[in-house]
Amino acid sequence: MNVKFLNPFTEAAAKVLEAECGLAVNKGQLSLQKSALTAEEVTVLISLVGQVEGIVLYGMNIPTALALVSRVMDQEFSEFDDLAKSGVAELGNVITGQATIKLSQAGYESQISPPTLIEGKNVEISTLDFQRIVVPLATEVGTVTVHLGLRESRS
Amino acid sequence: MNVKFLNPFVDAAYDIIKAETGFELQRGQLGLEKNAYVTEDLTVIISLVGAVEGNVFYSMSKSTALQLVSSILGQEINEMDPLMQSGIAELGNVITGNASIKLANSGYESNISPPTLLVGKGATIYTLDIARVVVPLFSESLELKIHLALREGIRKGASAASMAIPPAPKI
Numbered sequence: 001m002n003v004k005f006l007n008p009f010t011e012a013a014a015k016v017l018e019a020e021c022g023l024a025v026n027k028g029q030l031s032l033q034k035s036a037l038t039a040e041e042v043t044v045l046i047s048l049v050g051q052v053e054g055i056v057l058y059g060m061n062i063p064t065a066l067a068l069v070s071r072v073m074d075q076e077f078s079e080f081d082d083l084a085k086s087g088v089a090e091l092g093n094v095i096t097g098q099a100t101i102k103l104s105q106a107g108y109e110s111q112i113s114p115p116t117l118i119e120g121k122n123v124e125i126s127t128l129d130f131q132r133i134v135v136p137l138a139t140e141v142g143t144v145t146v147h148l149g150l151r152e153s154r155s
Numbered sequence: 156m157n158v159k160f161l162n163p164f165v166d167a168a169y170d171i172i173k174a175e176t177g178f179e180l181q182r183g184q185l186g187l188e189k190n191a192y193v194t195e196d197l198t199v200i201i202s203l204v205g206a207v208e209g210n211v212f213y214s215m216s217k218s219t220a221l222q223l224v225s226s227i228l229g230q231e232i233n234e235m236d237p238l239m240q241s242g243i244a245e246l247g248n249v250i251t252g253n254a255s256i257k258l259a260n261s262g263y264e265s266n267i268s269p270p271t272l273l274v275g276k277g278a279t280i281y282t283l284d285i286a287r288v289v290v291p292l293f294s295e296s297l298e299l300k301i302h303l304a305l306r307e308g309i310r311k312g313a314s315a316a317s318m319a320i321p322p323a324p325k326i
Binding site: 036039046047048050053054086089111113115116117118119120121122126128129 | 240270
């Protein structure tokens with residue numbers, strides 16, 4: 001994967017988590033993964049279509065998801081209900097949307113799909129022939145792991 | 156969901172599975188699901204972006220997937236190895252691509268994302284505010300379900316995701 005696609009996502013995630021949740025983000029060690037990933041408790045999946053195409057995944061555990069939405073909506077969430085799910089998915093949507101603006105400023109136009117939320121640890125998510133760059137973003141309420149399986153479009 | 160988005164997918168799935176594998180599928184009872192989808196053995200996820208947007212899932216059991224891929228490749232496949240996974244994802248890709256051409260012919264241009272494959276039962280997938288239409292397609296030995304969570308694209312003007320982040324409220 002093209003590493004220049006990475007920074008827009010980490011920057012957007014840091015900016016959005018700071019503005020929406022008041023959280024400082026520490027970027028952890030990058031890694032490159034080829035194999036299928038084992039899902040975390042909560043995974044937000046968003047696809048990109050356009051000059052950059054592929055899949056972006058945001059993985060986290062339920063306590064982290066609850067802490068994030070509690071901060072976004074300024075209301076305590078103790079159960080991972082529909083509103084909380086919608087909040088987490090929207091956070092993924094906003095981060096990805098902001099990242100695509102940065103990508104288009106760098107000359108890569110793309111559009112993003114509506115988010116899908118996967119709950120459950122007992123599945124594997126495979127991006128097939130896409131290698132994934134994995135960036136853990138540590139915050140005081142837990143880690144959000146960003147997986148980027150992106151490439152320049154061939155068409 | 157707009158039901159006119161449905162037929163292109165059913166047609167495409169029937170045509171492509173018949174052409175690639177020789178299986179002639181029948182269509183079962185349609186359903187509209189508001190609840191989350193609990194995964195089967197294998198799920199192919201593909202997104203659409205454009206005048207139609209949303210997500211399409213193709214879900215099936217391991218035995219259906221093995222039969223489909225074995226017929227496509229013309230060799231017996233007994234395990235969910237990377238070749239088999241790639242074959243199933245590609246089948247979803249071809250069906251969705253073909254359906255999106257049919258949609259474009261009726262005035263709804265869209266682009267499709269690369270496929271993602273979910274392997275494993277029992278996870279829950281939420282399409283959030285988009286309801287899901289489910290169409291089972293089956294033959295004697297196969298059953299595959301198409302889940303469509305699609306809507307007319309709403310990103311004509313500025314999209315919500317490209318809005319600046321508003322400041323925190325005072326209250």
